[in-house]
Amino acid sequence: MTAAAEAVPGSNLAARIAAWRETARTLAGNRAALAGVVIVLVLALMALMAPLLAPADPDVQNLAQRLAPPSAHHLLGTDELGRDILSRILFGSRATLAVVAAIGLSVPAAGLAIGCLAGMSGGFVDLVLMRTADVFLAFPRLILALALVAAMGPGLSHALIAIGLAAWPPYARLARAETLALRGRDFIAAARLGGASPARILVHHIAPLCLPSLVVRASLDMAGVILTAAGLGFLGLGVAPPTAEWGAMIAAGRRFVLEQWWVAAAPGVAIAVATLGFNLLGEGLRDVLDPRQR
C-alpha cells in the first residue's frame, strides 16, 4: 500500500480522478487489455487521418492496373477497378468506426433508459417492456437486421437502425436486473425519505450505478457489431458503393478469390484486427470494472 492509495480524497472530484487513475493503472497492467486499447486508438487515428495516410485516392479507378498483386507501388495490391487496396482499407475504417460510435453511444443509452424504467416501475410497464425485449431476442441478430434492411432498403443509416433494433434487449435486461438489485437498498430508501422524486432517484442514484456493467457489455458487444455490420456489407446491404467498406470489399474480392486472393484477404484481416481490439478491450474492462463477471 502506498501513501497515495491510502490518502483520503479531499473532494468528490479528487475521488473521481483517483478512481479513474486506479482504473487506468489496472488496465495498463493487463497486457491483453493494453493491446486492445492500442488497437482501438490506432483504428481511431486511421479513421481520422485517412486522407493523410492513404497513398492514393481510394475511389480513383485505373483499369490498366486492375487486380495487381502487392508491390512497392501498391503495398496491398489493387482491386477489380484498379483502386489501391491499402487506401481503401484506411478509408474503410471510417465506415466501421461510424457504426461502432453510433451504436456504442445510442444503444446502451436506450437500453439503460428502458431497463431502469422497467425495473423501477414494475408491474404492467415492466411486463410490456420485457416481453418486447424477448421478441427481439427471439430473432438471430443478423437475420433481424437483414429483414429490416431488406424492408427499408440498403444504406448506412438503415443498417444502423437495423443493428440498433436488434442490439438493445440485452442492455435493457442488464439495466433492469441492476435496477431490481439496487431498488431495495437502504441508500435508495434514504434518498426517498429525503424527498427525492422517483425520476431523480432513477437518474442520479440508480442509472450511474448501472453504468459500469453496461460499459463492459458495450465494449464486448462492439466486436459483434463490427462483425454484423461487415456481414451486412458483405451481403451488399451496407454502405452504398463506391464508398470503401471492409465487408463489401471482401464481397467484391470474392469473385477473384481463387486467383487473386489478396483482394479479399486484406480487408478480412482489417475486420479481424478491429474486432480483436474491441474484444481485448472489453475483456480488460470487465476484469477492472466488473470483477463479478470474471
Add this chain to the structure above:
Amino acid sequence: MRLPLALLSLAAKAALTLFGLLLVTFLIARVVPIDPVLAVVGDRASSETYAHARAEMGLDRPVAVQFGRYVAMLTTGDLGESALTHEPVTADIARFFPATLELATAATLVGLALGVPMGVAAAARHNRWPDHALRVLSLFGYSVPVFWLGLMALVLFYADLGWAAGPGRIDPWLDDVVPAHTGLLLVDGALAGNGAVLKSALRHLALPAFVLGYYSLAYISRMTRSLMLEQLGQEYIAVARAKGLSETRVLWRHALGNVLVPLATVVTIAYAQLLEGSVLTETVFAWPGLGRYITGSLLSLDMNAVMGGTVVVGLVFIVLNLLVEGVYRRLDPRTR
C-alpha cells in the same frame, strides 16, 4: 404442483414471444417500399385490375384485419407464395431447411467433439500453455468474420491443396441421384446405399462444417473450461484425488459428469448461434440452405419468402430457448 405451473407460464411466455415475432415480421413486410400489388399485376395494368388484385390480396382492409388474416394463414402452415419461384413458401423452406440442418448439426458435432476435450484440458492445466493456447484460439474465433474465414479456407483447402470439394452440397452429376427421403444428403445416401453420393456429400460438407464448427468450438471450449474450473475447486474433487483416483477419472467422470447439464445448455445455445452464422457461411459455400434462401429472396425483394424464412428461424430459436429454460433446468435436481 409447482412444476406444471412453471411449465405453463413458460409456454405462455413462448406463445407471447411467438405472437410478437409474427407482429414484427408482419410490420417489417408492411414497410417495404415496393408495392406488392404492382409486383403481381405489372406496371401496365388498368386501375380496375389493380383495384381487383388489391382487394383479392386483402390490402384494402384495415391493418389489424390483415394481421389477423396473416396469423390465421400461418396457423394452417401457409406462408404465402414466393414471387420468385411461384411455389408455396412452405414447400420452398421444406426443400432448403434440411441443408441448413445438416450443416448446423455437423458443425455442432465438430465443435462438441473438439471443444469439450480442449476445455477440459485447459481447465486441468489452468494458466499453463494449453490454457493460453485455448484462449488465443477462442479469441481468434470471436474476432474473425465467418464469411472471410470460409473464403480463405476455400482458397487453401480447395484451390491450393485440393483436400476438400468446392462450393455446393454435392457434385452436380450426383444431384437427385438418390431419392430425397429426409433431404439430408448423408442420410439419404446411406439409405440408398449409394457410396458415391455419400462420399461426395461428405467431401462437400467437411469444409463448411469445420469453418462453422470452429465458432462453436470457440464458445463450447471456453464455457467447458470455466464450468470445469468451478468444479475442480470444490471439495469433492479433493476427496476423489485424496482417495487415490486417477486424474483421468477425476477429470472425466467426476468433474465433467457434474457439468453435463449446464453444458447441454451451452451446446443448445451454440446450435442456435449457428443459425446466424450459417446465413453468411451458406452464401460463401453456395450451400442451398435456409440462410441462402432468405438472402437470395431478400435481394429480389420477395417478401413472402423473406418473412416465411425469418418466422421459421425465429420459431426454431424460440423452441431451442424453451428447451434451455424448460427442460434442462429440470434435469438438474438442484434447481428443482
